[in-house]
Amino acid sequence: MAAGASPAEVKSGVADSLLPLPEATPTGRRLGRGSVALLVGLQLLLVASVVAGLYFSGQHLRGVVLDHTRSHAQVQAHNLEDSMTQSFNLLDMHLRALVAEHPEIQYAEQGVAPRDLEKALTALQNKLPYVRSLSVLERSGRVLASTQAANIGQQPALEPLLPHVAPHTPGVLRFGVPWRGRDFADGSPWPSTPGPEASSHARDAGFFPVTLVLPEAPQWTIVAAINSDYFINQALNHEAMPALRHQLYTDQGTLLLSTAEDDLPGTVLDGARLAAVLERQVGVAQWPGPRGDAWLVAFRPSRNYPWFVQSQASSTQVLQPWRRDMRQLALLAGLTLVLVLLTTGALTWRVRRSLQREEQRLEETRLAASVFAHSSDFIVITDRQGRIVTVNPAFERGTGFSAAEATGCLPGHLSPSHPVPAHLDAMWAAMATEGAWQGEVIDWRKDGTPLTGWLTVNAIRDSAGRVVNYVGVLHDLSRLRADEATIRKLSLAVEQSPTSIVITSTAPAIEYANPHFFHTTGYTPAEVLGANPRVLQSGQTSQATYEAMWAELVAGRVWQGEFVNRRKSGELYIENATIAPLVDDQGRITHYLGIKQDITAAKEAEKALRLAASVVANTHEGVMVCDAAQRIIEVNPAFTRITGYTATEVLGRKPSLLSSGRRSREQYPAMWQALNQHGHWQGEFWNRHKNGSLYAAASAVNALRDAAGQVTHYVSVFSDITERKHQQEQLERLAHFDPLTGLPNRALLADRLQQGLARAQRARQGLAVCFMDLDGFKAVNDAHGHDAGDDLLAEVARRLQGSIRAGDTAARLGGDEFVLLLGGLHHPRECEDTARRVLHAVALPIEVEGHTVHVSASMGISVFQRDGCEAEQLLRQADQAMYQAKQRGRNRYVLYAPGMADADPGSA
Template sequence: MSVAHALGSQKPLGRHSLALLIGLQLLLVLTVALGGWGASAYLRQLTLTQTLEHAQAQAYNLEDALSQSFHLLKMHLQALGEDHPDLAQQPQQLQVAMAALQQKLPYIRSLSALDGQGKIHISTDPANVGQRLLLGELQHSVVPGAAGVLRFGHPWRGRNFADGTPWPRHREGGLVVDSGFFPVTLVLPGAPQWTLLATINSDYFINLALNHQTSVALRYSVYSDEGILLFSTNENAQPGTLMPRAEALQDILERQVGTAHWPQTRTQEAEVAAFRASRSYPWLVLAQAQTQEVLRPWRQQTERLAVIAVLSVLGLLLVTGSLTWRVRRVLAQEERHLEASRLAASVFSHSSDLIAITDSLGRVLTVNPTFERTLGFSAQEVVGRKLGEWQDGRAAPAGLTPLWTALASEDTWEGKVQERCKDGSELIGWLAASAIRDARQQVVNYVFVLRDLSRLHADEATIRKLSQVVEQSPLSILITSTAPAIEYGNPEFFRICGFSPEELLGVNPRIMQSGQTPVTTYRSMWAALKQGNAWEGEFINRRKDGSLYIENAIVAPLLNADGQTTHYLGIKQDITAYKEAEKALRLAASVVAQTHEGVMICDAQRLITDINPAFTRITGYTREQVLGRKPSILSAGSKNQEGYIAMSAALAASGHWSGEFWNRRPDGSVYATANSMNTITDDASQIAYYINVFQDVTERRQQQEFLESLAHFDPLTRLPNRTLLNDRIAQAMGRAGRAQSLLGVCFLDLDGFKAVNDTWGHEAGDDLLIVIARRLEACVRAEDTVARLGGDEFVVLLTAVTDTAECERAAARILASVREPIDVGGHTVHVGVSIGIALYPQDGDDAETLLRYADMAMYRAKQAGRNRWVLHADG
């Protein structure tokens, strides 16, 4: 192929190509404009939609928080009325209860009790006492004096009734800096002449709404169903005023939940809003924002995008116009110089060097015959390809990067390069490159001349690799003469011994001896070397600083062509750290094997990989039985479930956990262990092993449980004692008060027990008490309690009793059961029981009173002839 044919001829751009380019530019402008308009419209709708979705979620959250707060307030107020039915006779107790409730509910500023004329008699704010309030119309609208309904009043400004006034219905000027409060009332069902009044702190719910908002444009307001503003996060909104959009209120009350777009009016800006009416109370939550505020970020973004789009289009138009002009000019210049390039083709066709000519972009135009013969590629295969990229999928040599950099600034470059032939072999050569420029100093061609240096480079590479292997080896390499004297050491050798090359070259290697290497080691080494064999062993040497180190060494003779030893080669590795680690591992293994505490090691899958002898001694499992198994093989069952959860969480969070488990041995016996668990991580900070060190604490746990049992249970009958009984009576009274049910306390004293005790002995008496305890438990329900106070006195606590007759039926069952014959020590005995019954709440409202009255009733039963029951109320 000739150079002229390779270069070819190129025609300049015609008028039709220029018109096509202008048409494409106009199409680009139109596409950008339409795309920008569509994206802007989509983003606008998306902004409004996301704002409404967020407003709807926030309205739901605020409504739910308010409803839950008022549900809780209603429940506590009703409970307060039930616990204090006669408010006038217990003012101090009511005052304490109200103060406690105010502390529990942070959104309450004060609690007060009003009579039928609206006068405050009791209040947690002393300044309110004596105030006579006109609360106005309340919501819900119910019959005056209706009990059990939570009602909401007109909002007030100020801290409380003593220093506050109702908000006016007309708008006052300026910002609202005092959100004030609003009253909530509840007429007591049991005492309709009394009304409990709570003042609700508006700031509490305003802060609640603000703490959860993510859009500064949204404002949250709470209106009554009459459209009166209770409170708002908007500083321009005044509580007590009517909702500005009357038609919006009607729409909200009809739909209850939803969103809305409100248009601009003479007094109101256009707004988007989400609303939710309360499911239980006469108010609604409104989350709203001015449309222009919501869309402000969208407008700003749209303006920025428009500016960027305009500037981008203008830039593209300028660039494409400039390129069109420049291409036309370059093609004209190339046409003028094409003839000169054809003349130069004959010069390089007979060269012994590899020659290639490319265009200004580095694409091959032609190559000489030597190029084809040496690399194996024909001219047809490489023409049109970039320099070095002779085949698809094969990148250009990395060494060409500085070539192009130099040609761009200096027009010439020389250097060594590596090229790959078609058969895959490597060719190393010296490349000279030149840039050919036209009269305007524009590059039109590049000429590359490559001289083959493959064989020379191969020899140099071999020597260089050998040198690098020795110099960069992580092993210590030493060469000595036969004297011996050190002739060479690599950097690792000098680093390990601490000497410099100047201090050791020409010196006998014994300078590094510590005197602690056995003499037999050196003898065996020299014996092997003199026989022409290699030797391997360990040396204990001394560094320059005096510290000792251990080396594993391979020493071998170096032979010349005649087979005579000329030098010795030593290849050594510092194994000091390995020896220390080996020693530490042996010590650790010995400690683990000898410790009295059990040790269990699990892998990342929590399978047991190792145990120590103490593990087998404590658990009863041998090594063969547990290796490869999960630790759950030791578990005693579900009583460890909470501990397992806590253990997993702690190990994941901190890598450490300590606690106790109940485990089971192979023979079925249960034992307790105190465990200390840790994780070991790998180089990637992933858990590799779990280590559990534990000890048997069964005896300690049993003693602890025994002591806890003595504190709450009678040792003989295992029944609850007086301490546990008092606690259960207190809990049962609380449940009975809430459920409005009765509670029966039955005091029992055995009839005839002293005779059995005196006749057959204390052991027989103890057996009798145990039998009686079991019979009493069988006479009552699982939720009832049977307790022993001491001697032959028992107490039966009957919970959730509906009437007195139910207590008497239980007493009848107890009498019948106790009268049954009892076999103690081979003797049949008969005893009876006298029962006194006191009821909660009519006989008493605390455990001590109930037990005292039941005891008194029991004594009346004994005086009446024994073996019967007596109600305290009948006395």
């Protein structure tokens, strides 16, 4: 409510303004014939009085109109300045908060738009309707990011900027010259001297730039394009006097915006007038206009920024209603003067008395209306049925509902989507019985936020005692209740904090500690409150730590470190402490605040982690850790030694980069099945070294799961077993191959013979077993030595392999005995071609130890043609046939035939 006016005055005055004014009805009185002379004299006097009164009243009303215009201009200038200052305060606050909300801005480099900055600027622009765009400038002045994509890459000419400070001074909101156009991409600064093209932009209010160098990130300058139309419309929407125009000038006299269409932004105020404004700061003046008329001017500077608001009106326009009224009044006076001359002096006296009462009533109404319009409390006036008749501007600003939206509605029913306030029933009940009610209420704003306030309601009655209106005055308590809620939350946060919080005096003595402190130390409040904090000392914290702490605190700085303290039970514990001085308004330290966390368990865990990390780093086995997406996140030095890859080369990649391609199709599914079912798999891989070589790895893989059973990591521990695999392969080769010739030995021959028999039975084909013995080998061995004999055997083995098919087998049984397995025969004679090739190849000259020698071979062939024949039987038959070949002259082959065993019983 306005100062100097009581609630009763506001309610009665405003309510009276809603009631009809009583009409004055003249009463005639016949004059006596004997009083004609006196009546004529009185009539002449009355005429003179009316004329004089009409003149002087007109002059008085003219002065009242001019005074009212000046007063109204001052109020409007104040309101517009206050509104715009608050708007730019809000813009300044939000821009400064950008770095706090997006700390990555202060680390971003020049030329690279900070991450998510455009989203933050767009969100901020949506909060500020008077901002057309928000752009980020690098030091060169180029737009790096903007809420308007067209601005990016532009380099707008912003100078000159006010106030005058050093370039790139952080934290100063600066204002530039006005621009025409929608934004920097399609706009240009208004010229200070209007040219011929200015008329085409006369209705373009344009915009003006406001810049701020971010305090925590001075490499970035935020420039806001301020929508001039927003403030123009705001001024016009709240303007009840059409003749009044509002202008915004910089302290250098440049016009930023004006509600008048014929005022061009960028023009400069007359130097004498600018000097007068800057000298007086706040005031009113009367300046000569361009057409010889007088202009009534009110001006007011911003409290915080380099501009001032000027509200002015032409006296010619302001006095037009007064002139019209005076002409009508003069006409009415001429028409009514005849009637007035017929009235009596008594009627004149009654009329004058009535006019005096009416003037007093009008003055009271004007005062009440002024209070109603300028009160900071929400005022609502309803009719006798409780429907809203009118609301004051504070109600519109505070609730978001316009007067048009509220008129005709019941209080508490403006937001249909929200429940009806609980106080309404009690309020109307009290109004019906007592005519007044007050109490704390909770209602809803238009945007859905709650509105808490203290409501006072009174009934307004007419002279007959009947209720004609209800007046409600609501004092907004939302900020107070929000502050109280914040304090309660802070108190709960401290009381329920999982860290110890201690407040001490400067003595120091403990004045407050939260429950977690007592839980951690084991002490009770009675044992530590008022005591010195050294009661917790264990003697194991170095004196240097305490000296460093006090040096920081006495200097007014925050200290952070660790203490080894002792609980009441005597148990030692380690705590991380952050201690800060608390200062009053004069900057004097009054208390110390300590926030402490028991990190004993964390220290033990850290020690265990260091041990585990040391074990992993120094183990001979390679260790590879993958996340749930199977991407490598950690390896140890042994991993690099085994694979050849450094940690930098593999982090973020999948283990498949080690694959050699030699894994079987079943190995991966089996591994994942084991990991999913049992969480463990163990096996061997052939992997590829970074240099391209293959190596064998014995690997154990474990799946690590969280409390919910979800896999979080995979850990693989592996070792290089390549040498062991090579040794194993060598042993296997020695077990199945003849070391001299490389041919399969007797054991492998038996296995292949069994396999050949099984294939022959399945395919209904023949299998030939050729038993071959060299002729003349002993002579070569005796004549040239065992080395020559070994070379001879090796060469014969090569010729045997070159004479048979890829699917056939050549084996050495020992000495100079060889066996050939020839499969896939459709007729027994098919093997004879191979036998001839073999005998021819063996009989060719052979170079050994520098000598050319000749040997031949005798071969016996046994062909499998029926089921039931055993492998050992086939070998025996081939052996018998071979001896037949030797007896027949050597260097030949003989097919086994039944009866050979009887003919040569000793040949087996």
